[in-house]
Amino acid sequence: MNDKDEHRADCAHCDAVCCRLTVVLDAADRIAEHLTTHTPAGLHVMARDAEGWCVAVDGASGGCSIYEGRPTVCRRFVMDGPYCRDIRADYRDRRRRGIPLVVYT
Ligand code: SF4
Structure with missing residues (x-):
């Protein structure tokens, strides 16, 4: 990411930060089972890898x-909306400070 990214979010110049959030599936979603999992609380969600992607x-x-x-x-999910900007700011801050990626919950 460069300084420009800190001012306006654009999917074409983003590390897909939103794809590290918990994605709770809707009953109407048709996602292949091998891409999904259930949380301990029973929510049907997109599965994530070890770094949370x-x-x-x-x-x-x-x-x-x-x-x-x-x-x-x-x-x-709204590109450059408040939530998008907030999680990108947190992501940038963690990378600057060398804090390992965590799973957003
Ligand atoms: S399904 Fe996964 S990779 Fe696709 S947009 Fe949603 S979070 Fe991102």
Whole structure:
């Protein structure tokens, strides 16, 4: 990320920070079971890897490998909205200070 990224969020210049959030699935979502899991509390969510990235993130492109059929909550996430800007600021701060990535809950 560069300084410009700190002022306006743009998916094309982002590390897909929102794809480290918990993605709770809607009953209408049709996601392959091997990409999902259940939390201890019983929520049906997108599975994440050891660093917290959604398993549907394409490792090569950094984009969503199931974009056309992505979960409802992902469709509703507003690029450069308040939540987007907040989690990007936290992500940048952690990287600057060398704090290991954590799983957002
Ligand atoms: S399903 Fe796609 S858009 Fe949603 S968090 Fe996973 S990679 Fe990101």
